[in-house]
């Protein structure tokens with residue numbers, strides 16, 4: 282099997298899983314945006330996925346994403362940034378990313394806004410999602426704002442020049458059933474939409490928990506392994 286055939290098969294399987302989950306949840310699969318997480322995989326895979334109809338791709342490290350996005354500049358792709366973003370990487374990340382899923386602190390909002398304004402020109406605002414932590418408060422270090430901080434960060438994004446509030450994003454907690462965690466996320470999504478009706482995105486669900494996320498209302502699923510295969514540990 283060629284790599285293209287392999288990716289085509291995986292993509293078909295993922296689309297079927299999404300369709301099944303939608304059917305069970307009484308939702309329309311058109312409501313779900315599939316974001317292909319291509320971290321650790323080469324630009325050639327991104328090119329093949331684009332050929333198969335993927336338009337949304339995501340990366341979690343700027344050092345890797347920058348060169349990959351540059352290699353794929355000729356393709357009709359929207360790049361999403363889904364990893365922890367340091368403020369000193371914002372300038373580089375906004376060269377390719379139109380959506381940042383991991384906005385979890387006011388300092389990052391100001392850095393993104395400053396860069397979005399500085400680059401000038403007739404560019405679209407950067408779509409920002411507030412990443413919320415679904416971990417217990419004492420679990421630290423996986424990124425994401427505390428739930429009670431979401432409204433404040435959202436309001437800062439709305440006020441920030443060059444940025445648009447797209448919605449909310451979360452990763453299911455480790456070692457816990459994702460269902461209840463995604464229900465908490467759905468509640469936060471509802472509150473966010475009540476305050477900001479245009480902030481419709483709920484980015485949740487990865488290869489292992491996309492059905493649970495769709496059942497709870499996810500609009501964007503971020504799929505790596507199920508599409509591209511297992512990632513090798515990065516040794517450096």
Ligand SMILES: *Cc1c(COP(=O)(O)O)cnc(C)c1O
Nearest residue numbers: 318341363487488503504505506
């Ligand atoms: C890697 C990653 C994904 C994809 O995870 P898989 O389990 O490989 O589908 C989704 N979201 C984020 C934030 C990631 O870092």
